[in-house]
Amino acid sequence: MMLRPDALEGRIALVTGAGRGIGLATAKMLAEAGATVWLNARTVGSLEQTCAEIGNGARAVYFDVTDPAAVREGFVTIQKECKKLDILVNNAGILRDAVIEMASVELMDDIWRTNLRGVLLCAQYGARLMARAGGGSIVNVASYIGRFGNTGQAVYGASKAGVIGATLSLAKELAARQIRVNAVAPGVIDTDMIADLPADKREKLLGSIGMGRPGTAEDVAKLITFLASDMAGYVTGQVVGVDGGLVI
Amino acid sequence: MDKLVEIVAKSLMLPAEKITEELKYNSIPEWDSVAHMALVTELEDAYGIMLETDDIVGMSSVAKIREILSKYDAAA
Numbered sequence: 001m002m003l004r005p006d007a008l009e010g011r012i013a014l015v016t017g018a019g020r021g022i023g024l025a026t027a028k029m030l031a032e033a034g035a036t037v038w039l040n041a042r043t044v045g046s047l048e049q050t051c052a053e054i055g056n057g058a059r060a061v062y063f064d065v066t067d068p069a070a071v072r073e074g075f076v077t078i079q080k081e082c083k084k085l086d087i088l089v090n091n092a093g094i095l096r097d098a099v100i101e102m103a104s105v106e107l108m109d110d111i112w113r114t115n116l117r118g119v120l121l122c123a124q125y126g127a128r129l130m131a132r133a134g135g136g137s138i139v140n141v142a143s144y145i146g147r148f149g150n151t152g153q154a155v156y157g158a159s160k161a162g163v164i165g166a167t168l169s170l171a172k173e174l175a176a177r178q179i180r181v182n183a184v185a186p187g188v189i190d191t192d193m194i195a196d197l198p199a200d201k202r203e204k205l206l207g208s209i210g211m212g213r214p215g216t217a218e219d220v221a222k223l224i225t226f227l228a229s230d231m232a233g234y235v236t237g238q239v240v241g242v243d244g245g246l247v248i
Numbered sequence: 249m250d251k252l253v254e255i256v257a258k259s260l261m262l263p264a265e266k267i268t269e270e271l272k273y274n275s276i277p278e279w280d281s282v283a284h285m286a287l288v289t290e291l292e293d294a295y296g297i298m299l300e301t302d303d304i305v306g307m308s309s310v311a312k313i314r315e316i317l318s319k320y321d322a323a324a
Contacts, residue, residue: 068301072298072300072301075298076298079298124301128285128288128289131285131289132289176282
């Protein structure tokens with residue numbers, strides 16, 4: 001990491017879906033770079049130990065990104081406690097595959113409410129807090145699938161393509177308020193999300209990665225931390241892949 | 249001076265005498281979406297509240313803002 005250890009000193013960050021995987025790795029890395037991190041998850045009490053381990057004033061804020069009132073409450077808490085927000089990482093997301101003929105309306109709504117509307121709601125409140133502080137950085141976690149597609153992932157892919165669309169428009173809308181908005185597009189990342197794949201599918205997937213290994217949550221966290229920092233101070237409206245040369 | 253009128257005047261960068269109860273959002277160039285968000289910030293700071301999105305959208309006139317603020321127990 002080229003970032004100085006104190007690169008994010010004094011910054012307040014919020015990471016949604018920070019209980020595990022990319023969200024957890026990102027929360028840790030932001031804290032290592034000096035930020036005070038708010039970790040978010042749905043289940044009250046689930047992050048207390050993690051926050052203690054991360055240190056540097058890390059705290060938990062519990063809300064479900066699909067619940068607009070709860071999202072608002074979460075941001076009100078941050079505003080009350082810290083008076084500002086500098087970094088928002090919209091990571092909370094769900095992955096459910098279904099071939100199009102078997103994609104129920106419930107599945108569609110679940111995925112969109114979490115992966116897309118959740119990002120918009122958090123960006124809405126996040127931007128308001130950032131504007132007060134004179135600017136900030138929003139990093140949305142999209143996906144390779146949202147750019148290039150994949151069998152069985154029309155719904156998930158649509159939600160992630162939506163995240164990319166939101167990123168591009170938010171970047172333009174919020175630039176005047178010095179809020180940068182970027183997205184990362186992870187490829188195959190070795191998290192719980194792919195752990196459940198059948199062995200043959202998993203094997204095939206790994207074979208499609210140029211670098212021959214799945215990415216780690218830390219690989220993605222490094223990119224997010226870079227985009228969140230002043231190192232990327234003139235970067236906005238970008239979708240950056242972190243996929244080890246994946247082609248599917 | 250009326251606190252709300254003062255805040256609206258400051259946010260829209262207009263003299264207070266131009267701020268009437270009937271003044272409407274988007275009816276004058278000074279009250280566009282950018283000024284609206286500046287107004288939201290000023291109101292939130294002045295009253296120590298965080299406005300709901302529906303209320304930000306609903307703040308269509310000075311009178312309407314006054315009505316909305318009363319919901320938050322913010323004496324306007």
